[in-house]
Amino acid sequence: MTTLFINGSSRTAGNTVALGERLLTDIPHQTIHLIDQHLNFDCDYRDTGHPQADPSDDYQQLMARFATADDIVLGTPVYWYNMTGQLKTFVDRWFDSFTTGFPFAGKRLYLVVVGADDPQHKALGIGQSLQDSCDWLKMTYMGATIVTADGPHDVAQMAQLPADFTALRERLLAATAVVSRETKSN
Ligand SMILES: Cc1cc2nc3c(=O)[nH]c(=O)nc-3n(C[C@H](O)[C@H](O)[C@H](O)COP(=O)(O)O)c2cc1C
Incomplete structure (x- = not known):
């Protein structure tokens, strides 16, 4: 398993999921809905003597799956002109992983x-x-597709998606084809 789709929408069958799954068509992957996970806010434990970790929720299990992935698709609807709280909370928790030497480097x-x-x-x-977060963690940011939609089935019903979708899919297909070839030859 080398490709993961992490959905930051509260809708598990809405536009973000439809867009992510269309991007991943025919690419083997697993999908995680953050809304189904128990994730606590990040706490900054620097200078307290407390380990920079919170083992009381699902974060460590989530990161065990993240660790196996080479390619990670993050999805979010826009909430108040930003990513959703679910996705931001997950990304904030990367500070715990960064502090304890999690191998982010090289992931796309x-x-x-x-x-x-x-x-x-x-x-x-x-x-x-x-x-900027990818740069800090030495992951490779492969780009974004941004689509205008509101009703829950809008993206599923779109006959055409924008050029940035096609470009991102081509990058994802190229990257996952290389990983698949490498896996077969090992
Ligand atoms: C709490 C909330 C806040 C939102 N804020 C914005 C916003 O600031 N800008 C915007 O373009 N759309 C906003 N929207 C609309 C959603 O981004 C839009 O409906 C999107 O298609 C939902 O995707 P989903 O089906 O994957 O959840 C908001 C929706 C909700 C529920």
């Missing part, structure tokens, strides 16, 4: 975003923050 991250109000312009900050 893809972003899918759906919003109702001109997200191509008003939600650009989501991609920027994830790109």
Whole structure:
């Protein structure tokens, strides 16, 4: 298992999931809905003597699956011109993993975003923050597709998706084909 889709929407069959699954068509992957996970907010334990960790929720199990993935698709609807709280909470917790030497380096991250109000312009900050986070953690940010949709079935019903979707899918297909070839030859 080398590809993971992490859905940050509260809808498990809405636009973000439809977009992520369309991006991953014919690519073997597992899907995780953050809304089904128990995730606590990150606590900054620096200078307290407390380990930078919270073993009381699902985060460590989630990261065990993250560790096996080379390619990770993060999905979020736009909530108040940003990523959802679910996804932000998950990303905040990467601080725990970073502090304890989790092997982020080399993983490839893809972003899918759906919003109702001109997200191509008003939600650009989501991609920027994830790109900067990838740089910090030495992951490779592979880019984003941002789609305008609101009703829960809008993306599923779209006959055509934007050019950034096609470009991101091509990058994902190329990366996962290499991983698949390497796995077969080992
Ligand atoms: C709490 C909440 C806040 C939202 N805030 C925004 C927003 O700031 N900008 C925007 O473009 N859409 C906003 N939306 C609309 C969603 O981004 C849109 O309906 C999206 O298609 C939902 O995706 P989903 O079906 O994957 O949940 C908001 C929706 C909710 C429920």
